[in-house]
Amino acid sequence: MRKKWKKRYIALIVLLVIIAGGFLFRKPLTVLAFDLFLSDRVESTLAQKSYQPLTTNEDNSVKPEPIAYKSDPFSVMLLGTDQRKTETARSDTMIYAVVRPEDYKVLLISIPRDTYTEIIGHDGDKKDKITHAYAFGGQQMAKDTLEALLGHDIQYYATINFQGLKDTVDALGGLPLPIKKTIENKGKDHEKFTIVGGKSLYNGEESLNYVRYREDSDFNRTKRQQVFLDVLANKMLSLNQIGNVTELLNILGENFKTDMEPTMITDLAKKFLGGKEMDISSFTVMGEGTRIDGVYYDVVNEEDLNEAKAMIDNWMNAGTPVDQLIEPGKAGDALEAKATSAAH
Numbered sequence: 001m002r003k004k005w006k007k008r009y010i011a012l013i014v015l016l017v018i019i020a021g022g023f024l025f026r027k028p029l030t031v032l033a034f035d036l037f038l039s040d041r042v043e044s045t046l047a048q049k050s051y052q053p054l055t056t057n058e059d060n061s062v063k064p065e066p067i068a069y070k071s072d073p074f075s076v077m078l079l080g081t082d083q084r085k086t087e088t089a090r091s092d093t094m095i096y097a098v099v100r101p102e103d104y105k106v107l108l109i110s111i112p113r114d115t116y117t118e119i120i121g122h123d124g125d126k127k128d129k130i131t132h133a134y135a136f137g138g139q140q141m142a143k144d145t146l147e148a149l150l151g152h153d154i155q156y157y158a159t160i161n162f163q164g165l166k167d168t169v170d171a172l173g174g175l176p177l178p179i180k181k182t183i184e185n186k187g188k189d190h191e192k193f194t195i196v197g198g199k200s201l202y203n204g205e206e207s208l209n210y211v212r213y214r215e216d217s218d219f220n221r222t223k224r225q226q227v228f229l230d231v232l233a234n235k236m237l238s239l240n241q242i243g244n245v246t247e248l249l250n251i252l253g254e255n256f257k258t259d260m261e262p263t264m265i266t267d268l269a270k271k272f273l274g275g276k277e278m279d280i281s282s283f284t285v286m287g288e289g290t291r292i293d294g295v296y297y298d299v300v301n302e303e304d305l306n307e308a309k310a311m312i313d314n315w316m317n318a319g320t321p322v323d324q325l326i327e328p329g330k331a332g333d334a335l336e337a338k339a340t341s342a343a344h
Contacts, residue, residue, distance in 0.1 A: 042269070043262035049253030051262055054140045054157070073100045073316050075152065076260070077143055078108075079159040080211070080225070081134060091134035091142055092162075092212065093225050096150055096308075098315040101268065103322045104276050107315045108229065109308045110222045110284045111146065116297035120144035129297060139257070149305075152312045156260045164255025165211075166204030168232070171248055174201030175231050183213055219286055226282035233278060283308060283328035 080093030091113065098107040113131035121144055122128075122136045133145040139157050147154055160168075169175055179202065183195040193209045195202070202210065211228045214221045236248075258265075272278060285308050287298030307328075314326040 042266050045250075045253050046258075046262040046265060050256045050258055051260075052257045053259045054143065071102050072318050073098055075099075075155045075312075075316065077139075077146055077154045077157040078229075079134060079139065079142060079157065080165065081159060081161045091131050094130060094134075094142065094146060095225075095229075096146060096152070096154065096312065098312060100315060100322075100325075101271055103325075104272070104278050105315075105322065105325065106233075106278060106280045107311060108226055108280060108282045109150070109311065110226055110282065111149065112219060112222050112284065112287060112298050114289075114296060114298045115149075115285070115287055116290070116292070116299050117145065117149050120148050149300075150312060151309050152316070156258065158258040158260065159256070160252075161255050162208055164251055166208050167251040167255070168248060169202075169204035169207045171251060172232075172235050174203050175207050175228070175235055176200060177202045177207060177210055177231060178227065179210065183210070185209065185213055219284055222284045223282075226284070230280045230282070233280065281327055283311065 076097045076099065078093065078095040078097050079091045082092045094111045094113065096109040096111070098109075100106070111130055113129065115130040116127055117130050118125045119128050119130070119133045119136060119141065121141050122133070130145060130149070134142040137144075139159060143154050143157055179195060179197045179199070181197040183197070185191060185193045191212075195206050195209055195213075207228060211221070211225045213224065285304045286301045287304075288301065290297055290299045311326050311328070314320055314324075
C-alpha cells in the first residue's frame, strides 16, 4: 500500500513539473510549434497570394531595401480600404507605423481620411482629400502622398480590405472592444447600423462598423481605428490563437497585400510570439474642418504635423534608448528643448 502511494506521489510530482514547465516555457514552446508546423505554410501562402511589391510601371517591381528587421526600427504604411469586389476603392484608414522589434514597441500615426494635402502624382500634385490618393493611384500614390505629408520615407506597406477585417475578427472569435454606449449610424447619406454597447465581444460586422462610424467626428473615428488595431494585435498575438493560423492565412491571402517578404513576416511573428507584450502608442494628426469650393476637408494642424515628424525622427533612430522614445503629447517639449539647446 505504501509503495502504491509512493508511486502516486511521484507521478503527482512529475505531473506538476510538466505543468509548471509548460507554463514557464509556454512562449518558447509556442514559437517552436509555429516554426516546426506553420512557418513554411505561412510563407507559401503569403508568397502566392499576398506578397505584392510596388510597381512604377508594368515591367519593373520596386522591392524595398533589405533591413535588419530583428533589431532596426522600420516603417510601414498601413491602409484599410473600402474595396468591394471590383469597384474603385479609397483608403478608409491611413497610418504611418514605426515598429521597433527589439523594444516590442509600435508607434501609430493616423492621418484622417479627409486631410487636405497634395496628392503626389495626380493632376500636377493637386490638393485633395488624402483618402483619394489610393483611389487615384493605389498603394504607390498613397505611399508617395503620405511620405510627402510627413517628410519621411516609408519602407513597407500593408493593405487589408473590409472583408478581410470582418473575416479576421470572426476567425479570432470576436474582439473585446471598449463600447460602453450603443452606437447608431442613422444619417440619411450613411449606411444604417446599430452597435449595442456593453458586450464582452464584438463580431466582424460590429467591429467594422465600430471603425467606420463617423457621425461624431473624423478624429474620433481615427481614435477608434487606433483602439481597434491595439485590441486586434493583442488578440492575434495571444497564445490561444496559434490554432487559428490556417484559417487566418486563407483570409489574409484573399484580402491582404504587402511588400514585406514572407520570411520577414514569419520571423517577426516568431519574435513577437516569444517575447513580451507589445506596447502600442497612438497619435492623430488633427485638423480643422473647412469647406473649400463647397467640399469638406480637414486642414492640417501644423503643430500636430511637426509633432508627428519629431516622433518619427526619434523612433526611427536605432540609437534612441527605449526610455528616451518620445511618446505622443511629449514631442512639443522635445522640440522646444532642442531649439533652446541650439540657441545656446
